[in-house]
Amino acid sequence: xxKNPEDIKVILATDCGSTTTKAIxxxxxxxxxxxxxxxxxxxxxxxxxxxxxxGVLNAVAEVSELTDRELITEEGAIIRPVKGDTGCDIYIxxxxxxxxxxxxxxxxxxxMTAKSAEHAALGAGAIVMDVIASNDHRLPYQQxxxxxxxxxxxILLSGGIDGGTVTHVxxxxxxIAAADPKPRLGIGYHLPVIFAGNIEARPEVKKIxxxxxxxxxxxxxxxxxxxxNLRPAREMIHDLFMEHVMAQAPGYKxxxxxxxxxxxxxxxxxxxxxxxxxxxxxxxxxxxxxxxATTDVFSVFKNPSYDNEKPVHETENPRTIFNRTVSANLGMxxxxxxxxxEAGLENIMRWVxxxxxxxxxxxxxxxxxxxxxxxxxxxxxLIFEQAVAREALRLAFIQHCSFATxxxxxxxxxxxxxxxxxxxxxxxxxxxxxxxxxxxxxxxxHAPRRNQAAMMMLDAFQPHGITKLAVDSIFxxxxxxxxxxxxxxAATEVFHKDCLIHLGTAVVPVGTSKLxxxxxxxxxxxxxGEVIEGQLQFGDMIKYDLPAEETALLRFEPARNFDIGNGxxxxxxxxxxxxxxxxxxxxxxxxxxxxxxxxxxxxxxxKWLLALDIYPTDSLERA
Amino acid sequence: xxxxxxxxxxxxxxxSIDKHRILPLKGxxxxxxxxxxxxxxxxxxTELPGNVDQINLANILGCGPDDVEFYLKFDIGEKIKAGExxxxxxxxxxxxxxxxxxxxxxxxxxxxxxxxxxxVLLRAKPIPVEVSAYIEGKVSKIIPEEGVxxxxxxxxxxxxxxxxxxxFGEIVVLDNSSQPDLTPDLxxxxxxxxxxxxxxxxxxxxxxxxxxxxxxAIVAGGIDDRDLKQIxxxxxxxxxxxxxxxxxxxxxxxxxxxxxxxxxxxDILKKYNGRSASVNGATQIRAGVIRPEIVINQPTPPKGxxxxxxxxxxxxxxxMVRIIRYPxxxxxxEVSDLPPELHTLESGSKARVLKVRFDDGEEVxxxxxxxxxxxx
Numbered sequence: 001x002x003k004n005p006e007d008i009k010v011i012l013a014t015d016c017g018s019t020t021t022k023a024i025x026x027x028x029x030x031x032x033x034x035x036x037x038x039x040x041x042x043x044x045x046x047x048x049x050x051x052x053x054x055g056v057l058n059a060v061a062e063v064s065e066l067t068d069r070e071l072i073t074e075e076g077a078i079i080r081p082v083k084g085d086t087g088c089d090i091y092i093x094x095x096x097x098x099x100x101x102x103x104x105x106x107x108x109x110x111x112m113t114a115k116s117a118e119h120a121a122l123g124a125g126a127i128v129m130d131v132i133a134s135n136d137h138r139l140p141y142q143q144x145x146x147x148x149x150x151x152x153x154x155i156l157l158s159g160g161i162d163g164g165t166v167t168h169v170x171x172x173x174x175x176i177a178a179a180d181p182k183p184r185l186g187i188g189y190h191l192p193v194i195f196a197g198n199i200e201a202r203p204e205v206k207k208i209x210x211x212x213x214x215x216x217x218x219x220x221x222x223x224x225x226x227x228x229n230l231r232p233a234r235e236m237i238h239d240l241f242m243e244h245v246m247a248q249a250p251g252y253k254x255x256x257x258x259x260x261x262x263x264x265x266x267x268x269x270x271x272x273x274x275x276x277x278x279x280x281x282x283x284x285x286x287x288x289x290x291x292x293a294t295t296d297v298f299s300v301f302k303n304p305s306y307d308n309e310k311p312v313h314e315t316e317n318p319r320t321i322f323n324r325t326v327s328a329n330l331g332m333x334x335x336x337x338x339x340x341x342e343a344g345l346e347n348i349m350r351w352v353x354x355x356x357x358x359x360x361x362x363x364x365x366x367x368x369x370x371x372x373x374x375x376x377x378x379x380x381x382l383i384f385e386q387a388v389a390r391e392a393l394r395l396a397f398i399q400h401c402s403f404a405t406x407x408x409x410x411x412x413x414x415x416x417x418x419x420x421x422x423x424x425x426x427x428x429x430x431x432x433x434x435x436x437x438x439x440x441x442x443x444x445x446h447a448p449r450r451n452q453a454a455m456m457m458l459d460a461f462q463p464h465g466i467t468k469l470a471v472d473s474i475f476x477x478x479x480x481x482x483x484x485x486x487x488x489x490a491a492t493e494v495f496h497k498d499c500l501i502h503l504g505t506a507v508v509p510v511g512t513s514k515l516x517x518x519x520x521x522x523x524x525x526x527x528x529g530e531v532i533e534g535q536l537q538f539g540d541m542i543k544y545d546l547p548a549e550e551t552a553l554l555r556f557e558p559a560r561n562f563d564i565g566n567g568x569x570x571x572x573x574x575x576x577x578x579x580x581x582x583x584x585x586x587x588x589x590x591x592x593x594x595x596x597x598x599x600x601x602x603x604x605x606x607k608w609l610l611a612l613d614i615y616p617t618d619s620l621e622r623a
Numbered sequence: 624x625x626x627x628x629x630x631x632x633x634x635x636x637x638x639s640i641d642k643h644r645i646l647p648l649k650g651x652x653x654x655x656x657x658x659x660x661x662x663x664x665x666x667x668x669t670e671l672p673g674n675v676d677q678i679n680l681a682n683i684l685g686c687g688p689d690d691v692e693f694y695l696k697f698d699i700g701e702k703i704k705a706g707e708x709x710x711x712x713x714x715x716x717x718x719x720x721x722x723x724x725x726x727x728x729x730x731x732x733x734x735x736x737x738x739x740x741x742x743v744l745l746r747a748k749p750i751p752v753e754v755s756a757y758i759e760g761k762v763s764k765i766i767p768e769e770g771v772x773x774x775x776x777x778x779x780x781x782x783x784x785x786x787x788x789x790x791f792g793e794i795v796v797l798d799n800s801s802q803p804d805l806t807p808d809l810x811x812x813x814x815x816x817x818x819x820x821x822x823x824x825x826x827x828x829x830x831x832x833x834x835x836x837x838x839x840a841i842v843a844g845g846i847d848d849r850d851l852k853q854i855x856x857x858x859x860x861x862x863x864x865x866x867x868x869x870x871x872x873x874x875x876x877x878x879x880x881x882x883x884x885x886x887x888x889x890d891i892l893k894k895y896n897g898r899s900a901s902v903n904g905a906t907q908i909r910a911g912v913i914r915p916e917i918v919i920n921q922p923t924p925p926k927g928x929x930x931x932x933x934x935x936x937x938x939x940x941x942x943m944v945r946i947i948r949y950p951x952x953x954x955x956x957e958v959s960d961l962p963p964e965l966h967t968l969e970s971g972s973k974a975r976v977l978k979v980r981f982d983d984g985e986e987v988x989x990x991x992x993x994x995x996x997x998x999x
Contacts, residue, residue: 140677140742170739178675178734178744204739293861329861334908338860362848363879364949369862370784370878370908374948374993375972381949382970448971616971 003089003260005487012063012071012078012088013479014056015266016043016095016255018293021052023059024479025067025088026494033490035498038474039063044251045097051251052097053258078258090486093259094478096266097249101125101241102184104152106132106176108159108168113197116222117158118403120196120230122324124237125268126153127294132175134159134168140175147179153245154191155181155213156233157205158221160198169201173208180212183244190214192240196221196233216240241265261486267296267324269481274298274438275322276484277495283435284320286461288393289475290441292333292372295392297400298324301428304406321428323404327396332389332443333372340365343391350594351387351459353605353620354380379619382448386456389443393460401427431464432510432565438500440472451543454503454581455614462592464510465565466554468577469503469584502548504579510590511562513538515604519587520558524576527552539604540587541611546578554583584612632781632876632914632995634888637921637928640777641763644754645770647671656765660756660773662791662901667754667770673731673747681741684712684723688741695743699736703727710743757789758901759920778895778919780876780888782842785904785915786855786864787872792839794919796820796889796896803883805829805843814838818902818917820892823883825873827853833871840872840902842892842917844884845953851879865905865913872904874915877945882953885945885997895919938996944979948993955997956981 011026011033021043025036039062044055057076064071070086073079079087103126107114110133121128129150132143147155155176159169176193183191193213195205199220209215218232242262246252256263264272270289278285278300287298303321329338340348345358364384368374376382405426439445439457447453453471457463476499484491509520516537523533524544532544546552554576560569576583588608595601606620650669654660680691694710697703704727711724731747760775795817797809805821807829815837825843827850833841852858855867876884883889900919907913938944942958960978966988967973974990981987 141675144675144677167740170737171742174677174735174737174740174742174744178677180672208737335861337858337862341858341860359847359849360880366784366848366851366859366879367947367952370906371947371995372908375968375974375990376970377948377968377990377993378950379969379971382972446972448973619969 005489008089008487008490010082010088011483011487011490012060012091013483014059014091014093015269015475015478016045016052016055016093016097017266018045018097019043021055021059021097022475022479023056023063024474024476025063025069025071026483026490028490032497033493035476035494037063037066038476039066043097045249049250051254052095052249053251053254056093056255090260091258092261092479092482092486093255094264094266094269094482095246095252095255096125101237101245101265102127102129102150102153103156103237104129104132104147104150104154104181105156106158106172107197108134108165108172110136112225113158113160113222116228116230117156117196117233119228119323120221120233121156121237122326123230123268123271123322124234124241125265125271125324126237127326127328132172134171143175144179147176147181151182151184152191153184154237154240155193156221156237157193157195158197158233160201160220161225162199162220162223164198166198166201166204169197170204170208173201173205177208177212183248189244189248192216192244194218194233194236194240196236214244238262238264238268261482264478264482264485266478267298267326269478270296271298271322271324271481273477273481273484273491273495275300275320276488277492278320278322280492284430284433285436285438286429286434287438287472287477288396288440288444288457288461289472289477290389290392290396290439290443291331292442293329293331293335295327295330295396295441296324297327297396298322299400299404299429301404301430302433304428321404323400323428325396325400325403327392327399330392330396332385332392332441333368335369335392336388337365337369339388339392339395342395343388348384348387348391350601351390351605352383353602353609354383356380356384379615383615383619386443386447386452390456390460393456397461401429404428431462431467432563434463434465434467436468436470437461437463438470438472440475440477445471445473445475449614450501450503450580451612451614454506454584455609455612458506458508458584458586459592462508462590463506464508464590465563466572466574466576467506467508469506469579469581470500471503472499473501474499502577502579504546504548504581504583505576506584506586507554507556507564507576508586508590509536509556509558509562509564511559511568512589512591512593513559513561515539515593518559519562519589520556520564522557522585523555524583525553525555526550536585536587538587538589539593539607540585541608542585542587543582543612544585545582546576548577548579550578551575552578552583581612632783634780634885634891636778636891637776637924638779640758640760640775640779640918642756642758642760642773643770644757644773645766646754646768647752649768650752652765652767652769652771654756654762654765654771656762658762659760660762661759662755662757662899664756665753666756666762666773669752670749671752673749675734675747676728676745677742678725678745679741680710680725680743683725684710686712686741689738691741691743692736692738695733695736697733699733702732703730705729709733709745755789757791757903758918759899775918776921776923778891778917778921778925780891780917782874782876782906782915782917783878784862784864785872785874785906786851786859786867787840787869787904788865789901789903789905790818790839790872791899791901792816792818794818794820794892794896794898794900796893798822798893804881805841807832810836810838812836818842818900820889820896822889824881826850830854830871830873834869838871840874840904842874842876842902844875844877844889845880845882846873846875847881848879862906862908864907865903867904872902872915874902874904874917877953878947880953885955887997892917894925938977938991938994943997944977944994945997946979946989946993947995948990951979951987951989954979954981959986
């Protein structure tokens with residue numbers, strides 16, 4: 001793409017999902033880039049169509065119809081560049097169709113080089129099918145069997161710091177050679193294997209693997225114990241994704257020839273836009289995309305051991321660390337039954353303010369699984385489905401917290417022996433420091449009331465202190481992620497103006513107490529001078545309307561054993577932002593207090609749901 | 624918008640079917656073009672590479688990785704029987720006393736010896752894999768070294784969900800309107816090797832008795848999820864099935880719960896009571912949908928069969944539909960109105976809806992996403 005960013009005025013972007021292809025049209029209007037319209041069509045990767053471009057053209061045709069702007073030629077090509085009122089200046093796309101990018105990673109120590117390899121693969125947008133490590137407690141034949149069974153798109157092999165172990169790395173290469181793995185797509189092709197381990201092991205690794213796989217050598221992912229160098233591996237993953245995976249998928253060769261930038265895996269693109277926004281604004285972000293089959297969690301948090309004196313391999317901003325996790329079987333339709341299985345009935349039912357029969361519930365869940373496109377018609381069904389969503393989000397978030405950790409002891413200047421006793425309490429996820437929580441995916445973006453999305457996120461993530469809440473209304477972050485590689489200004493402008501729907505701000509004192517006891521005094525002063533103040537009591541939920549784009553001054557004086565962000569009992573004065581829901585004062589304590597006794601739980605739950613206007617009053621009264 | 628497309632399951636009395644019978648790896652095709660095959664005939668076979676084991680001989684023999692090759696009794700690729708001595712050192716100080724020897728753990732060969740790690744990779748004998756025809760029909764295409772396509776005309780019924788793999792047997796329809804569910808008292812020894820069809824729900828105890836007797840498959844309208852868990856021994860998380868360790872396959876035509884089989888499906892199965900059928904419980908709901916199926920070979924159009932009249936694609940007033948979500952789950956009715964505007968549901972969601980009239984004349988509004996068309 002050789003276009004000058006100033007010359008780009010009309011941008012067409014698509015995201016080819018596993019079921020739907022979404023197209024958006026962005027145009028420069030009054031000196032700023034804005035989303036004009038969105039269209040969608042079923043994805044056409046599977047039989048009988050087996051050509052992804054058909055779905056792309058259908059989605060673009062919808063955009064074309066809605067805007068009355070011709071975008072496709074009679075021959076079925078995208079019109080470029082702009083000629084009068086037709087065509088676009090650039091066309092870009094992301095893809096997760098056909099199962100996305102499926103990888104297997106390997107490293108010597110599960111929590112060190114293998115985990116760094118997992119970081120790189122997930123960051124690149126892959127689904128990690130398995131992690132093979134020398135210390136994963138499996139016997140070699142079991143590891144070989146596993147590599148053979150799974151047919152990944154590629155393998156990322158790491159292991160050893162530069163100058164460190166060679167033997168263990170070679171052993172891993174031997175395992176891969178013995179398994180003689182075949183790629184998922186393209187019979188007759190060699191499976192791509194990226195070696196990103198100890199550079200001293202390269203000659204041996206080459207000898208073992210060169211003839212059996214398509215071996216690529218990149219810089220070590222963990223050159224020294226204290227640092228990760230993920231970029232070379234991640235870039236190689238993207239290159240191979242284009243060359244091998246995309247090129248084999250039906251219709252992608254054609255699609256690749258259409259786009260002005262390489263096609264990115266959808267989650268990789270989401271990560272890219274999130275990190276860009278977080279870095280540009282110096283904020284900490286947590287994002288979630290809950291789909292029918294999987295739930296992705298993304299986070300950008302400060303690097304607690306950032307040292308500006310220290311040279312780094314990573315060329316991205318090392319002040320923050322981006323993490324992404326995919327909970328492959330936590331979702332709201334195809335995987336709803338798995339959420340039920342993983343969370344357990346009791347955990348789901350704690351969010352439901354009435355009793356339901358277990359046999360009926362189990363059948364309802366399975367019926368949703370086998371008919372994933374159905375929608376809740378009755379209010380009880382919606383309440384139950386949103387209860388399941390809370391648990392799916394909660395479980396995905398737990399997985400994320402245990403994955404998004406510091407580089408296991410090393411960054412905290414611990415001794416080497418300590419690095420081997422790594423525990424998940426090293427998580428980077430700092431809820432008190434979190435600035436914004438962004439939700440996406442059908443159950444959040446299409447909740448009948450925005451308040452429901454806010455409440456689901458509050459219950460599942462249980463943010464601490466002051467946190468803005470938002471939803472990505474139409475999940476356009478993937479397209480913006482790839483757009484950011486070509487035109488960062490357009491991507492960030494659209495992200496702020498059209499992508500996010502601001503729900504408001506959650507104010508959550510951290511601590512526990514007895515129901516009804518005072519946990520803090522609040523004072524909210526609006527720009528028009530109006531002042532709302534009162535005492536927040538333990539077990540209270542209070543909502544104040546404050547429109548989006550309006551800020552107010554919050555003064556919160558927590559009780560002695562409560563922390564709102566400045567320390568226990570310490571006053572906080574800050575600006576809070578409004579939204580379609582407003583300001584939510586959450587006095588339910590952290591960890592969240594839910595009574596074990598059923599009657600008390602239902603009573604309190606109803607009180608919260610009514611306070612935030614989550615469900616119609618009559619539906620709760622009759623429950 | 625005048626119509627919508629709602630994907631339904633195929634239930635047809637006479638259609639042409641192609642089944643791709645493909646090997647997991649390249650191998651040999653065992654049949655010829657136009658050959659007529661039975662379900663159990665082997666159409667292609669191959670050998671999967673045997674399992675592997677890795678032994679660190681350097682550690683066991685107490686030598687350097689470089690020396691391992693020296694102590695091996697066989698060359699790479701040479702056939703070795705289980706129990707034969709694979710490698711042996713020279714014993715204490717090379718005296719031949721207290722020699723350490725390693726025996727081959729299974730029939731196979733040495734695949735690789737590493738001079739870096741001292742590991743020896745042992746490969747077991749190849750595992751033979753055979754692919755059967757699965758359905759009765761004619762070989763219509765040979766894919767060299769990979770497999771074949773079998774083509775036949777057949778009655779073809781798709782279920783919504785199933786467990787267990789491919790089975791063949793004779794259809795036995797249990798048609799007792801006073802006892803529509805399959806309970807243990809209805810299953811007996813005469814059902815061995817048969818495919819049992821029941822009108823409504825199958826329960827866990829009946830299924831377990833059927834497995835004990837040797838019933839090949841059960842086709843039912845519904846099943847309680849709790850019973851399914853009891854039968855297969857675990858809770859299904861993601862709907863990818865077919866490889867469960869059960870001797871009887873299950874095909875559920877409607878869904879979970881007490882739900883009767885659609886009349887048309889039941890009538891077709893009843894018509895072919897006593898005929899042989901191929902059944903597969905394998906289900907995959909995600910991309911590349913696979914539904915469980917029943918295939919009954921029909922070389923010629925069945926008696927009384929009429930070509931279906933081409934109907935307008937999609938959903939029209941008068942179309943027969945089944946509601947597939949609470950609160951009307953499982954009910955059948957006729958579309959009486961297709962209002963174009965969005966409607967606010969009780970849940971608060973705005974959705975396109977349609978009006979369904981039940982047999983008793985009651986009319987209800989239902990989201991279009993929550994119905995399935997019933998092909999006539």
